Amino acid sequence: MATSGSLPPPPAEPEPWSEKDFTPITVFLRHQIGITLESHRMGLLQARLRSRLQAKSYRSFTQFHEQVLRVDPNGWGAQLLIDLSTVNHTSFFREPAHFTFMTERVATWLKESPSQPVRIWSAGCSSGQEPYSMAMVLLELLGPTVAQKVEIWASDLSLEMLKAAAGAIYTTRDVQGISPPRLRRFFLLGRGPREGSFRVVPEIRDMVRFRHIDLRNPVWPVPGDLPMIFCRNVSIYFSDEERLTLLHRLTQQLRPGGWLVMGNGEILPEVPANLRKHSPSLFQKEG
Numbered sequence: 001m002a003t004s005g006s007l008p009p010p011p012a013e014p015e016p017w018s019e020k021d022f023t024p025i026t027v028f029l030r031h032q033i034g035i036t037l038e039s040h041r042m043g044l045l046q047a048r049l050r051s052r053l054q055a056k057s058y059r060s061f062t063q064f065h066e067q068v069l070r071v072d073p074n075g076w077g078a079q080l081l082i083d084l085s086t087v088n089h090t091s092f093f094r095e096p097a098h099f100t101f102m103t104e105r106v107a108t109w110l111k112e113s114p115s116q117p118v119r120i121w122s123a124g125c126s127s128g129q130e131p132y133s134m135a136m137v138l139l140e141l142l143g144p145t146v147a148q149k150v151e152i153w154a155s156d157l158s159l160e161m162l163k164a165a166a167g168a169i170y171t172t173r174d175v176q177g178i179s180p181p182r183l184r185r186f187f188l189l190g191r192g193p194r195e196g197s198f199r200v201v202p203e204i205r206d207m208v209r210f211r212h213i214d215l216r217n218p219v220w221p222v223p224g225d226l227p228m229i230f231c232r233n234v235s236i237y238f239s240d241e242e243r244l245t246l247l248h249r250l251t252q253q254l255r256p257g258g259w260l261v262m263g264n265g266e267i268l269p270e271v272p273a274n275l276r277k278h279s280p281s282l283f284q285k286e287g
Contacts, residue, residue, distance in 0.1 A: 013062065014060075014062060016061075017050055017060060021060050021061045021062050022046055024065040025046075025049070025061050025069075026042065028069050028073075028078075028081070029081060029085065032069075032078065033081060033082060034216045034238075034242065035081075035082075035237050036237065036238065036242075037237065038236075041085070045081075045085045048084045049064075049080070049081070049084055052084070064077065079159060082157055082158055082159075083158045083160040083161070085237075090126040090129045090130060091129055091174075091177065092129045092132070092174070092177070093137075093178070094129070094133075095281075098232075098261050098281070099134065099137040100137075101259075101261075102137070102138075102228060102230075102261070103142065105227070105228060106138060106150060107141075107142055109227055110142070110146075114149075117149055117150065117151055118149060118151070119150075119151045119152075119153060119223050119226055120150070120151070120226065120227070120228045120229070121223075121226055121228075121229045121230065122134065122152060122153065122155070122230045123155055123213070123215065123229060123231040123234060124156060124215075124233070124234035125154035125155060125156050125161075125162075126156060126165070127164040127165050128154065128161075128164065128165030128166070128168060129170075130154070131152045131154035131208045132168065132200050132204055132208065134152050134230075135150075135152055135204045135207040136182065136186050136204055138150055138207075139203070139207075144203075147203060147206070152207050152208045152209070153209050153222045154208050154209065154210050154211070155210070155211040155212065155213035155220075155222065156210075156212070157212075157215070159212060162210055167199075168199055168200035169197050169198070170197065170198050170200075171197060172196055174198070175187065175198050185201075186201055186204055215246055220249075220253065224253055225253075225254075225255040225258075226255060226258055227255055227257075227258045228254075228259045228261065229250055229258070229260050229261065230261045231246075231250055231260065231261070231262060232261060232262055232263035232266075232281075233263035233265070234246075235266055235268070236266065240269060240270075243268065244270055244271075244272075247260075247268070247271055251274060251275055256285055256286070256287030257285060257286075257287065258284070259283070259284055260275065261281060261283075262281045262282075262283070264280060266281070274286045
């Protein structure tokens with residue numbers, strides 16, 4: 001028992017790798033990076049981060065927070081959290097109706113203004129399957145000249161994902177579900193040490209421009225006045241208030257009559273007044 005006037009004992013250190021030990025990481029994610037994860041995603045991040053930190057000889061989440069995140073809140077530790085927490089399930093030609101809709105609209109725009117390039121933004125492109133799928137479908141349905149007329153801008157918050165996307169090399173598992181004709185036309189089969197891998201052909205890679213973009217930043221280094229933006233399954237990382245702010249800013253990036261494509265399973269409790277809903281995932285800017 002402490003005697004009169006003595007200092008209270010220091011608070012006990014949380015048990016390494018426990019939920020309490022992870023609490024500072026949760027707070028850092030929310031306030032420093034702006035990422036809010038559902039409980040099951042937070043558990044996945046916890047497991048991934050623990051594995052990475054143990055490989056670097058860290059003994060607890062608290063040690064990582066005190067020695068890395070507090071010392072340099074914008075350094076490698078923050079980028080590691082971004083890379084591990086924003087990895088999302090993706091695949092080639094996911095939600096195919098969106099690509100059909102995109103192609104129909106692009107064909108109309110090219111017919112109306114044949115001398116003007118069409119620019120489409122894939123926001124939250126992960127490891128590249130979405131923007132490459134866009135390019136493949138456009139080339140398939142509109143012919144080879146579309147490669148000179150359409151620019152696909154693709155961005156992600158994760159540098160790890162962008163590096164993979166720019167490399168455009170995928171595993172057998174990644175290309176499951178792609179038809180044999182598409183595999184032959186749009187992928188190069190790896191040889192030697194690359195055997196079992198598939199790389200997107202240069203014609204498709206050249207149609208896509210990658211950028212590192214945090215959608216919470218005030219400046220987005222992509223063209224404005226866009227006719228279409230894909231931002232599918234990105235808002236799940238935002239709180240309701242942040243989600244509405246994101247939608248307002250995406251709408252500002254669209255030209256009048258432009259289209260915003262969201263994920264089929266995303267729940268949007270509110271949308272900007274100048275966005276007209278055409279389906280659960282397709283919204284058109286008025287004007």
